[in-house]
Amino acid sequence: MLESAKFVLLGSTSRNQGAFQIYELENTEIKKLKDVVKADSFKCGTFGASSVEHRCLATGDYKGKLCTWDLEDLSLPVFHTKAHESIINAIDAIGGLGVGNGAPEIVTGGRDGKVLVWDPRQKDVPAASFEPASGGARDCWAVGFGNSYNDEERCILAGYDNGDLKLFDLRLNKIRWETTLPNGVCGVEFDRKDIKANKCVAVTLESKFHVFDLRTQHPDKGFAMMTETLKHGTTVWGVRHLPQNREIFMTLGGDGSLSLFKYSYPSQRWVKDGRDLKCGVAGTVELLSNKSFATQPISCFNWNKDKEGLAVCGSFDQNFRVMVVTKLDKF
Numbered sequence: 560m561l562e563s564a565k566f567v568l569l570g571s572t573s574r575n576q577g578a579f580q581i582y583e584l585e586n587t588e589i590k591k592l593k594d595v596v597k598a599d600s601f602k603c604g605t606f607g608a609s610s611v612e613h614r615c616l617a618t619g620d621y622k623g624k625l626c627t628w629d630l631e632d633l634s635l636p637v638f639h640t641k642a643h644e645s646i647i648n649a650i651d652a653i654g655g656l657g658v659g660n661g662a663p664e665i666v667t668g669g670r671d672g673k674v675l676v677w678d679p680r681q682k683d684v685p686a687a688s689f690e691p692a693s694g695g696a697r698d699c700w701a702v703g704f705g706n707s708y709n710d711e712e713r714c715i716l717a718g719y720d721n722g723d724l725k726l727f728d729l730r731l732n733k734i735r736w737e738t739t740l741p742n743g744v745c746g747v748e749f750d751r752k753d754i755k756a757n758k759c760v761a762v763t764l765e766s767k768f769h770v771f772d773l774r775t776q777h778p779d780k781g782f783a784m785m786t787e788t789l790k791h792g793t794t795v796w797g798v799r800h801l802p803q804n805r806e807i808f809m810t811l812g813g814d815g816s817l818s819l820f821k822y823s824y825p826s827q828r829w830v831k832d833g834r835d836l837k838c839g840v841a842g843t844v845e846l847l848s849n850k851s852f853a854t855q856p857i858s859c860f861n862w863n864k865d866k867e868g869l870a871v872c873g874s875f876d877q878n879f880r881v882m883v884v885t886k887l888d889k890f
Contacts, residue, residue: 718744
């Protein structure tokens, strides 16, 4: 939660109900402030469309419902709609917390293959919809906003279970670029949401992640890409860029480990090909640190935007961990 030492945990109880808990750091202790149970299990959540003054959390659940909650009163959602036919696998938001230009919007990706954009002020009807062709739905596993550097521009990255990665342009309401990776895409993120698209990371099954340079798009080759394979040999569940330094990011390991990387740009970010067209050049990554925290996969992770290095993560072992990554200012 921005400008606070509080954080929210979402999940499922043993009875398949929604677990909603709020905690606060108090010196060296963790204090539970609220513990609420809802009808349906939660799958994902984001503060991205919330204002700092009135913190509202947007959630997606296993029944396909999108809700926003006032953290001061969790009795009923402020906004709710049946967004997808079944599970909402992924959610992201922009326009709140002082991040990104334009109106607050929420994007959801579901098992039904749809990528839907929602205006919290407009119930039941999505502001934009990107749906699969009839009979060709693939499970959408990951979504992320970016390229929101003015009031008109805004893009969405979406990753699917078959390895498809698509970049949707909301201003033009069409697919700007797409590619297919060798494995299912578990997580995507722009290095910054509120700047002209610079680069993004997509993490996948088979312990791989891919970094795309988004500054130069070749008409045939698309964006320059580099691929890294992690030694743990398990699924990479997600990626989170450090808010204070966009070149540093954390990947979430299926073996219960976290890996910290730094991206370095090439000496020249584009070259011209034989047809005198600009072609992007990918950079390199360096592993800064790796540490095992659990015996089960790390399923979620979030940096604190105010305190550099402070973070919280959750694992399938039903534990959460608060940590501090030190010496980040050295890189």
